[in-house]
Amino acid sequence: MIVTLTLNPSLDRTIDVDRLVQGTMTRARSARIDPGGKGVNVSRALLANRAPTVAVVTSGGADGEQLVRLLEGDGIAVHAVPVAGRTRSNVTIVEPDGVVTKVNEPGEPLSRDELDAVADAVLAEAEGASWVVACGSLPPGVPSDIYARLCEFFASAGVRVAVDASGPALPAAVGAGPHLVKPNRDELAEAVGRPVASVGDAVEAACELRERGAGAVLASLGADGAVLVDEDGVTAGTAPVAEPRSTVGAGDALLAGFLAAGARGAPALAEGLAWGAAAVRLPASRMPRPGDIRRDIVRIDTRPDLGRSLIA
Numbered sequence: 001m002i003v004t005l006t007l008n009p010s011l012d013r014t015i016d017v018d019r020l021v022q023g024t025m026t027r028a029r030s031a032r033i034d035p036g037g038k039g040v041n042v043s044r045a046l047l048a049n050r051a052p053t054v055a056v057v058t059s060g061g062a063d064g065e066q067l068v069r070l071l072e073g074d075g076i077a078v079h080a081v082p083v084a085g086r087t088r089s090n091v092t093i094v095e096p097d098g099v100v101t102k103v104n105e106p107g108e109p110l111s112r113d114e115l116d117a118v119a120d121a122v123l124a125e126a127e128g129a130s131w132v133v134a135c136g137s138l139p140p141g142v143p144s145d146i147y148a149r150l151c152e153f154f155a156s157a158g159v160r161v162a163v164d165a166s167g168p169a170l171p172a173a174v175g176a177g178p179h180l181v182k183p184n185r186d187e188l189a190e191a192v193g194r195p196v197a198s199v200g201d202a203v204e205a206a207c208e209l210r211e212r213g214a215g216a217v218l219a220s221l222g223a224d225g226a227v228l229v230d231e232d233g234v235t236a237g238t239a240p241v242a243e244p245r246s247t248v249g250a251g252d253a254l255l256a257g258f259l260a261a262g263a264r265g266a267p268a269l270a271e272g273l274a275w276g277a278a279a280v281r282l283p284a285s286r287m288p289r290p291g292d293i294r295r296d297i298v299r300i301d302t303r304p305d306l307g308r309s310l311i312a
């Protein structure tokens, strides 16, 4: 069982337009709503591939109720913690040439009591779980060491913790010794304080995060695939997609595939890459099902060319 935690979930509204012109009124061609937030997406991807999971989310107002209804409608086990603040909406505007504009709301603050209720929910669900996966931005005012505290708590309880965080929450979590972190290229660069312009830079930065406390680092590099630095060493891989439709949630699919495949070494990286590429071929933040996943396109390199540039 994999428990995901999304402190700042969302209704993801995806709007298709012919052309987006700033400062004008644009009529949409179509619109859809998906349950959103990084941990939510990890659970959606796991469930779509028959891996047991439960999603712990905060839920506020009518939009929070809709989020829970959408998840339950998809058959996802949800542990919703009611909160006073409204669940946010994140908007993705998609143009026919594939250009994507995304606007994420900050979310609303959580009170001390609400945070305690979330901690109780995770604790209850984590009983017997293999992983707790804490993902996504923190609502305003939530302390940036919240994921670090989660890591410290579960280290003593024998449950593995994976963190997908940005900003100061990532270095804070790394220092608390999570089993896995999943930064993207920008998050990795911010965490080490220098640019990540090549696969070699990504490997060096990931090694640094391991030295600072992370057990393993799965760094996602967009179209350039991903790098894994874990106790087995350094592995890189790619899974090319000729015509990407939407990269929203691709990192979450990558992480879900990696965890579902055992979270270690080249085989798990390959599975993650196959799920990530499948997500990119699907519209909006649709998570891949078994029939969407192509493992034949994955290329794994256990001796990565560290000089390969990530910037075309």
Ligand SMILES: Nc1ncnc2c1ncn2[C@@H]1O[C@H](COP(=O)(O)OP(=O)(O)OP(=O)(O)O)[C@@H](O)[C@H]1O
Binding pocket: 183, 184, 185, 219, 220, 221, 222, 223, 224, 225, 226, 239, 240, 241, 244, 247, 248, 249, 250, 251, 252, 253, 254, 272, 273, 276, 277, 280
């Ligand atoms: N254009 C692309 N072509 C092929 N694969 C891609 C592309 N973009 C992303 N991927 C796959 O998806 C994974 C995650 O992408 P990325 O690094 O953009 O994650 P992310 O920024 O965490 O995404 P998100 O936050 O939207 O989930 C990559 O490691 C890769 O496997």
Ligand SMILES: O=P(O)(O)OC[C@@]1(O)O[C@H](CO)[C@@H](O)[C@@H]1O
Binding pocket: 008, 010, 012, 035, 036, 037, 038, 041, 090, 104, 135, 136, 137, 138, 166, 248, 249, 250, 251, 252, 285
């Ligand atoms: O604002 P955050 O928490 O960083 O990211 C939230 C989000 O962009 O991440 C998911 C894709 O990974 C979307 O479902 C959601 O809208």
